[in-house]
Amino acid sequence: MRLALDILTIVAVSLGAIFFLAGTVGLLRFPDTLTRLHALTKADNLGLGLVVLGLLPQVSGPLSALALLAVWLLALLSGSTVGQLLAGKAAVPDPDRAPTLTPGAGASHD
Amino acid sequence: MPEFLLGAAAFVLGTVALGLMRLLRGPGHADRMLSAQLLGTGGVGALLLLGVATGVGAIAEVALLLALLAAFASVAFVSGIQRSDGRGPPSATAPAAADSPGEHRRETA
């Protein structure tokens, strides 16, 4: 039993680590913000989820297990919200790329 | 088992640290934020692994705190993106957003 649980831990944590790697590679290699967001959510949801799943057999009591699950749920919740918000305005350009002062509200101050 | 978990923690942390390259490169605000968010999630994962490996329960609470506050920070940053470039959002929501800080206009008055 113990051995089976340990194997589950090793498999799930390894898979989770691979998803983190995949998410990072995606973040670095994908061409635009939306696709990078897609890569990030894989690390967020699956990477952390699998790590949590793998750790569940190793913790001492149900309360610690609950805390682990809570961490994952929080990450899911924030990840999906941020994804929604970011996707809405993915293409905000970096000000340094067009370093001109726009006639904004406070610009007349200078 | 602890050695394996520690190794996994180091691997995850190293991986997401590589993701910081995106923080350096950008090009957009959103891309930089994604990199910070990945670091946050990876850091939470690494801390959970570290906590179980070392048997220090409080480390899981640091992870919980980090997950909670990372959610908050991400939302605050996404909300702040449109203001921080000083030119407002590209969409029709411009009036409300340009109005909300309120302070620049008052300073010029």
Place this chain on the structure above:
Amino acid sequence: MTNALIVDAALALLVLGLALWVIATRAAYRAVVGFVAYGLLMAIIWVRLAAVDVAMTEAALGTGLTGLLLLGAAARLAPYETAEFDRRPGRGLRVLIGLLCAAVTLGLAAVVLLLPAPAPSLASLVADNLPPTGVGNPVTGVLLAHRAIDTLLESVVLLPALIGVWSVAANPAWGGRPGSLPRPPASSALTLLAQVLPPFGILVGIHLVWNGADDPGGKFQGATVLAAMWILVLIAGLREAPALRERRLRVLLVVGALVFIGIGASGIWLAGAFLAYPEGYAKPLILAIEAVLTLSIAATLGLLLAGPPAGDRPIGTTS
């Protein structure tokens, strides 16, 4: 063991590199995002150094609140940023700044390197004197019993900081609602998050304060979480920030320090010294102080983030 050393060295190099980048990068927003990532790494480093209390503070303050505070500053400065780039200080001034910074770095390095071989430590003294306080977490014991005066000043100093923020308001806006928070257009995802996250967060915040007596945690970390949840609700637009002239709000801001000072002053008669606790009552008094201070600190931190008053006009509407 060597593996752990490699990981720690890599972490140290990474955080140093990130710190350099944050200083060197020119756009404020980038630096703020970098600084938040830096805070995350610092939290992990504090865990590696077995300072879980510090790690919690760093996770709470360094990532969430400081990020938002700096983001507000960056947004305020954004219109002047480009002009500032064209007005770089002269070479002489830059060299001078570099030299002074290098001197500070070298001084700090010298202090650390010249420490006597067993570093001076009060840890055993704290451990010996912890039982009378009744708390189990040595950090809380030091903060609220042995060095209570530091904690008192630390919680009072937040108020001048808040007054400093308020004082940059325009005259007509004085006493009105704070107006520095970002207000994104309403979105169902943000509304959902602001409805679901705060119950979690309030629970975690109370847990941290309650746990702080015996395990890592404490009022500052708990208050930070509470403040963050409040700010999240404000950003999502589910509630308006309160007008700063409200008396209940002002009472909430000062009640923590007042209770602390009151209990401390009663210690003069009951226990023979300012901020001393009567024997046997140390733990309940410490818990009472922590509870009230948490509320005050949470309100103060939240209002610090919400920024100076911007008039009574509800935010987000055009007049």
